[in-house]
Amino acid sequence: MxxxxxxxxxxxxxxxxxxxxxxxxxxxxxxxxxxxxxxxxxxxxxxxxxxxxxxxxxxxxxxxxxxxxxxxxxxxxxxxxxxxxxxxxANAGKAGGDEHFLDHFVTQAIGNLRGSAALIPASEFEDVCARLAEAKGACYLAGGRFTDFLAGYLEAHLRLIRPGVRRLDGRPATRGDQLIDVKAGDLAIIFDVRRYDESLVEVASELAARRAHIVLITDEWMSPVSRFAKLVLPCRTSLERTWDANGALFTLAEAIIARTTELSWATASKRMGSIERG
Amino acid sequence: MxxxxxxxxxxxxxxxxxxxxxxxxxxxxxxxxxxxxxxxxxxxxxxxxxxxxxxxxxxxxxxxxxxxxxxxxxxxxxxxxxxxxxxxxANAGKAGGDEHFLDHFVTQAIGNLRGSAALIPASEFEDVCARLAEAKGACYLAGGRFTDFLAGYLEAHLRLIRPGVRRLDGRPATRGDQLIDVKAGDLAIIFDVRRYDESLVEVASELAARRAHIVLITDEWMSPVSRFAKLVLPCRTSLERTWDANGALFTLAEAIIARTTELSWATASKRMGSIERG
DNA sequence: TCAATGCTGAAATCAAAAATTCAGAGGGGG
DNA sequence: CCCCCTCTGAATTTTTGATTTCAGCATTGA
Missing domain, CATH: 1.10.10.10 (Winged helix-like DNA-binding domain superfamily/Winged helix DNA-binding domain)
Structure with missing residues (x-):
């Protein structure tokens, strides 16, 4: 002790x-x-x-x-x-491997978080959350190979606090069906990080053609989707390793969830209540 | 001055x-x-x-x-x-709303990350990664309502670095099929956070009955699945808000991915290369 | 619903640390 | 060699911050 x-x-x-x-x-x-x-x-x-x-x-x-x-x-x-x-x-007790791995990794993750917070203008963040909270029109979500899970996570929460949330899956075959109802002013949130997904560019261009308001959540190197995006929220993902770390994107998604909930509390709380009971 | x-x-x-x-x-x-x-x-x-x-x-x-x-x-x-x-x-903003929301949120997320690193014994973390890297037997993944996306994210990466990775989906109907091949010594990683998922307890008990080695990734309040788990990696998730924050679980998953990749680099790099080309 | 227990923070107390003072040491110039 | 001026640290005062107390509040269990 x-x-x-x-x-x-x-x-x-x-x-x-x-x-x-x-x-x-x-x-x-x-x-x-x-x-x-x-x-x-x-x-x-x-x-x-x-x-x-x-x-x-x-x-x-x-x-x-x-x-x-x-x-x-x-x-x-x-x-x-x-x-x-x-x-x-001092506390390197018994395990043979690299004791510090987790500590070190977490330190880097923290750096990425802080860096992301600095990279993202407060005004853009607020803007996104406000639009989500307004709940005018539909809200479409999409992600790439790995980031699709982030889109899914965000979707699962947004569904609870507002109506009209849809996720676009990756299959080209069904893309037409999915986008057919997109109207001007609808919101679309796209996640895309390095090794950018080509099909997302196509989706984005289609969404843009239909006058959707595109929000891009990406890494510091900027997905090509940014060409079509009205708002871009870039996060730091760098790691001195094989893979980049998407923890900052995840936390950003959670921040959006939290802030949007706060902004639309009056309506969201009722909605959540009725979902609970249902 | x-x-x-x-x-x-x-x-x-x-x-x-x-x-x-x-x-x-x-x-x-x-x-x-x-x-x-x-x-x-x-x-x-x-x-x-x-x-x-x-x-x-x-x-x-x-x-x-x-x-x-x-x-x-x-x-x-x-x-x-x-x-x-x-x-x-950081101080360049001009938006009218709550300027500091993101900063504040990120600070809390950082606290959770540090707290998690302190909560998780290095030896347990190493143990999990070593087992994953060994790649003996199969590896099953499961998650609850929201954490399912974390399981999915982890799965997507693990598939690249080792064979035998499967995800258990939530449908009770197909559960029998999914678990039928589980053998003693197989690895199972389960994500479960508060508002714990009852069905996961059942899955875990079934897995335990088949002598799988269960790893639980949970929050500080400990999912009841811990009863069946050989290894528990608890993360801090608390937030003074409606929802808890799972960012620490996500980063833990990424740390596991990074560490496992490192430990099995010789084999994993080949595997990844051939997937690229294929 | 009501007691009981324990947690919490505002205010009062007390201890410790910061600021000030001043007598004397040290050193340079006459 | 002695005087004067500046620097220094022990002692004192003052201020600040740590600790304790206690009444109210919330939470739990009956």
Missing amino acids: EGKSVAGRIHDANHRLTAAEKRAARGLLGSYPTLGLAPVAEFAQQSGASSATVLRFVSQLGYKSYPDFQRALRDELEERSKSPLQRST | EGKSVAGRIHDANHRLTAAEKRAARGLLGSYPTLGLAPVAEFAQQSGASSATVLRFVSQLGYKSYPDFQRALRDELEERSKSPLQRST
């Missing part, structure tokens, strides 16, 4: 934590470790809890005082900058 | 500093920025100067108080951990 990292202790104590204490934990993990180095009052305010709760949280972690906890954070920080690579050899 | 880094200010002010103040500067630079985040007394002791000198030093740098100086250090630290492409776009 003594020599454990702060993040590790949060893990251990997780089940003991009360609701407000978890808020504190989340806040800290969200901007780690800086928030913990701030005075209690600021920590409290930033994480949406009271000072008292933060103190209780820290004490749950096993520190006997707040300054004690801060010292632990500083030590960790110091440790990390001393030995960039070998830091968590 | 205002927006300058602390280290930069030290450089600029260097000639103005007295002997003892330089000792303080040297100490801070020596373990930057940690020492500056400590209380004055400790800073003083560690750097071999008195508290008063440290305070004078800080004031020379242009900060109006010690806490003010510490805040600058924390801000710097936070800034540094932010992504390569950053703030310029």
Whole structure:
């Protein structure tokens, strides 16, 4: 228990934590470790809890005082900058493989998330959500080889909060049928990332011809679909590996879901209620 | 002068500093920025100067108080951990709505990611990837209402790197057919999050009866499937909103894909190559 | 529905750290 | 060699922030 990292202790104590204490934990993990180095009052305010709760949280972690906890954070920080690579050899218990893989991967994913948030103008994001919330006309969804699952995920949620949601599947044979009802002003959300899908360009061009309002969710290298899109939301996906990471697109989809729900709460909540019961 | 880094200010002010103040500067630079985040007394002791000198030093740098100086250090630290492409776009917005929604959402998602990394033992993660890479026996995938798309995403990638990957769909009618070939030692990966899917428990129990090795990817509240699982990878999903966020599960899936690819590179790369060409 | 338990944050208390003061040390110039 | 000026850190004061307390609130279980 003594020599454990702060993040590790949060893990251990997780089940003991009360609701407000978890808020504190989340806040800290969200901007780690800086928030913990701030005075209690600021920590409290930033994480949406009271000072008292933060103190209780820290004490749950096993520190006997707040300054004690801060010292632990500083030590960790110091440790990390001393030995960039070998830091968590401390808890390198038993598994033979690369202990840090998950940590390292998650760090990169976080970088992509932050990068994406910076890449996407707030106004465009808001615009998309507002259009979805208005629920005028239909909303079509499509994705490429892998991103089709993102489209599916988004569709499954949007169906709950508004009517007129359809997914376009990839089969060229049925494309005509699927697009036949598209009207001017309908919304279309297309996911497309590198190794871009040619058929999506065709779909997009068809949608554009029918005056649909196309939103493109893509990677930093920009799918060619952007040519037809009214709004483009680019995400960072880079990874020093075989594959790119689409986690940022996924989180963007979830953000859209959350924001749209919020914007259309009055109607969406009723709708969801009736679906529950039905 | 205002927006300058602390280290930069030290450089600029260097000639103005007295002997003892330089000792303080040297100490801070020596373990930057940690020492500056400590209380004055400790800073003083560690750097071999008195508290008063440290305070004078800080004031020379242009900060109006010690806490003010510490805040600058924390801000710097936070800034540094932010992504390569950053703030310029962040504050460029002009939309009327909730400017910070996406930023805020992303911050929470990051918290969930970090929390998940802390929650998942490296050994279990490695174990799952190693089993996948071995490619002995078949690998079944299943998910619930929303998480089915995660299962699909994982499946689409795993198919590229190893044989014997199947997805179990939700229809009870075909369940018998799907499970008929399950053999002892086969791998099964099940996704299940809150509002847990009852049918998944049944599937899991059937799989367990056939001695499959069940891996469960779930949220912090633990799907009841855990009863049958050999390995559980829990992720943080909490959000102060209507829905939980599954971004951490998604990223975990991507991490599994990346790690498994790495572990089985010799065989996987050939396989992927032939799929490309075929 | 109502008690009981436990969680929560506002306010009061208390401790610690930051700021200030000042006597004396050190060092350079006369 | 001595005086004067500047720098320095111990001691003191003041301010800030950590801790505790407690009344109200929510949640759970009967």
